[in-house]
Amino acid sequence: MTPEQLRTARSAFARRDWRVAHDLLSKFRADLTTADLERLAEAAWWLGDLPDAMAASEEVYRQLLAAGELEQAADRALRLTLLWFNRGEVQVGIAWLARARHVIRGFPRCPVHGYLRYAEAAADMDLSGDPEAAEAAARDIEALALEHDEPTLESFGLALRGLAAVRRGKTPEGFANLDEAMLPVLAGRVDPLWAGDLYCTVVHLCDELGDLARMRAWTASMARWSRPKGPTFVYTRVTRVHELQVVAAEGDWTAVESELGGRSADLVGAHGWLAGEGYYTLAEVRRLRGDADGARSAYALARGLAHDGLPGEALLLEAEGRPADALAALRVGLSEATRLGRTRMQLDTVRIAVLMGDAVYAAAVTNELEQAAQWFGTSGLIARAAQARAALLLADELPTRAIPLLEQAAQIYREQRNRYANAAVHEVLAAAHSATGDHDKAAAARATAVAVYTHLGAVPDIERLAGRGRRPCGLTDREAEVLTKVAAGATNRQVAVALVISEKTVSRHLTNIFTKINVGTRTAAAAWAHDNGLA
Secondary structure, three states, rough: OOOOHHHHHHHHOOOOOOOHHHHHHHHHHHHHHHHHHHHHHHHHHHHHHHHHHHHHHHHHHHHHHHHHHHHHHHHHHHHHHHHHHHOHHHHHHHHHHHHHHHHHHOOOOOHHHHHHHHHHHHHHHHHHHOOOHHHHHHHHHHHHHHHHOOHHHHHHHHHHHHHHHOOOOOOOHHHHHHHHHHHHHHOOOOHHHHHHHHHHHHHHHHHHOHHHEEEEEEEEHHHHHHHHHOOOHHHHHHHHHHHHHHHHOOHHHHHHHHHHHHHHHHOOOOOOHHHHHHHHHHHHHHHHHHHHHHHHHHHEEEEEEEOOOOOOHHHHHOOOHHHHHHHHHHHHHHHHHOOOHHHHHHHHHHHHHHHHHHHHHHHHHHHHHHHHHHHHHHHHHHHHHHHHHHHHHOOOOOHHHHHHHHHHHHHHHHOOOOOHHOOOOHHHHHHHHHHHOOOOOOOOHHHHHHHHHHHHHHHHHHHHHHHHOHHHHHHHOOOOHHHHHOOOOHHHHHHHHHHOOOOOHHHHHHHHHHHHHHOOOOOHHHHHHHHOHHH
């Protein structure tokens, strides 16, 4: 490499012309100094070429270590730790974390110790959700930030305090800390590699909490920070996946279908865990639109990136007429998740457990979800807990007590602009009002559900409700199934076994059927079924 070429490459790097700098430096990779290799690694990172950036960074680490530059070598190892974690290669990330720890063992106290503490605490928080360890790390990191006037460590300490506070059920206090943690980021005082990870951590937390409003606000803030840095910047691409997660909840499923698959594929080698989240969101949209094969394909891609695929894959099993398998899959998922992670599966678990007649398990899961909603205090979790309790009340034939809970959930989903969730609540509200005899309110709630499902393109839900509308005397699909089996001579026990519901539920359905078709005996009901094409 000639001196002129080297000056040109360094000048391009200084003015952030990453392409020119990268192309020139990469041509003479074997002859580069450690400092120029660092420039090559950073240029590759800004261009979104993560494999090249990581390969160059590993060579930088080796050269720094050989030169005895231990603090810089440890810093490089920690950067590689984060890159491997984000890529989804957790074990490789743990190995680099161990290297960083080994390099600075016995080294005088310096800022790199703070980065190491943060990386360790963040990894532990992901796995265990233990706030005590995070708080201890925050104290150490904040002390180092004061000693060395290090703004990145200041952000790390506040972020860990915020995450720990949320886990302790102090959600407002936690988000106040997280808001403050981003001030050095917004001031441009935090390395973009670590700043982007902080943003992702908070957006993912909002998603776990079911706090769509906060997720929307933090994603918008992330977009304002990342977009000016260019389209190849990895966190510009990450931001778009987060935006599409919000778009999916808001109901523009066409945009999600057209864009999210490609965006997720683009992140596989750079930010694997978020690519998995993206594929899962795409799978959910496909499932809700009735594209079961497309959903399975996207769930498989998500699973390949360490996503558990739940509750979505379990709901596909339920749609196939395999509720026992669906419930079994959810039981396994619940057993492996953290307390907060379980909340995304619990509502569907309760609903399917009720369907299966397992009232004891449904009540236990509902109690846990209610406790989590009270602990974390976010509106999304409160809505889910209200729906779960309402499902139990409806199973116990107490619709008047279920209705206020369902109305509370519907109000929350309206405020969040979570359209499918709002429609689903209205569908259950229609059934609850119908059970009280208030057919006008039932019709209004059902019309709302149908309108939203139609706008979204939720084909299975549209077809199911349309089918209900065509049933004589307003029989539901389940009531029609019960009546068909009774007309064929089945006992209540046989009907319960065939439909995987309890005998009590069969009796309740028969009471509703007799009322709707105005008969008083099984024989008369069977005759009516024959006359109306249900037998």
